[in-house]
Amino acid sequence: MVALKVQPAGGAYGAPISASDSTKSAMIRIAGLEKRFKTRSGETVNALTNVNLDIHENEFISVVGPSGCGKTTLLRILAGLESRSSGAIQCDGAEITGPRPDVGVVFQQATLLPWNTVLANVLLPAHLRNDKSEATVKRAEGLLAFMGLKDFAQKYPFELSGGMQQRVAICRALMREPRILLMDEPFGALDAMTREAMNMELMRVWSEERKTVIFITHSIPEAVLLGDRVVVMSPRPGRISEIIDVDVGRPRSLQTMATPRFGELCDHIRTIFGAQSVTATSL
Template identity: 55%
Template structure:
């Protein structure tokens, strides 16, 4: 469904110096596939998502959705950022429906669907609260509901659980998997957490430190539905170790 073809991205800093963020990245996410991306901070993970969302152009190569070049944001794509990025003056329900309203895609059942989604995310009763009346974790859940309400074919998530405490994080990942299983959208999910990547994904893409290149793609053969009980399994340990070896192996080699 989405394909990165030989993507490179170089930013020019304000001092004129070039920062090579991505080098020759090729990757495909199939319809309904869950792909996680892990890699050191600064290796271009967020840049890759922003390219997929059509928010920045590549310096070289192409991003294609269904074979056509992504040049601007598309209705079939939704993104969740690390910070919730809610509108401070709008209540929860309005925040969740905002993108659809903006795109002129409100339907007669949109509000009811929004209320249902909020309820699944544990936010029933908070529909008319303002973002500042919610905890950080609740705000992030609102942002996730906002993305899901768009019923995207491609969901881009940039460390969406990064600001949550460990318990909420586990709960949210299982909830995300449940929602994903019901709709089967393609997901590109950036995370710092190797266990989280393995628990969630069909495939885990491991990136090198800057300039970001793909050093390995690990296929996760754990049965679905997934649960944290699988963390003890041989397959889980095999995948986690292989990813860890890439990330810390390279670091150790550079330090030597």
């Protein structure tokens, strides 16, 4: 049996978190979070139940769970785009009540405006604030260069591959220099090779721009490769089953995925899903 540093799902408001975390105070604190939806037919859907999680500054948190377990709902609540039914959700000690300027969001679809150039798409958040300064254009161009898209600034989204479009969406999310980056299955629609390349890009962005990242995925290897910790969610009603410390050193590369420890951590998560009867089709 493999020794794993597993944190029971209690977090600061339940069972103790790991020793390395207990010395730092949380940047984002989720406590007793519940979300219920009323469907149009009048039924109540329990999307999230008693979610407790402390997230530290500059941490990379992966969230993995089966379809419909409330991952997007959790991210939308964190982004201030969705209300909660009960519980507390705080950033720097203040309740999250709406979208914040220091939070960037990347969704599964790049959601670029087809009639705008790549550069204009990246500049959109600035233009919405009426910021048309030279410095802002320079930042957008710098981000595009950083993401290997320097020569594509004047192209239109349809002229780009799916991976490139998603890189543009990441540039757009980084425009306001967010401290927190929320990503909802951002590479889910990409082919396997592009996805691996994007994982490497994201690790580079994270190591150079040092952000707090909450990254939702249904890929177990992707969650382990990227995360400092992996939050494993259970099927509906969405709860945290386990929080796993990824005790694999950085920098990580695709070769990391061939190491025994990486395999053990992935197997452990698969075992959790196996115990919950999560089939491959529901991941």
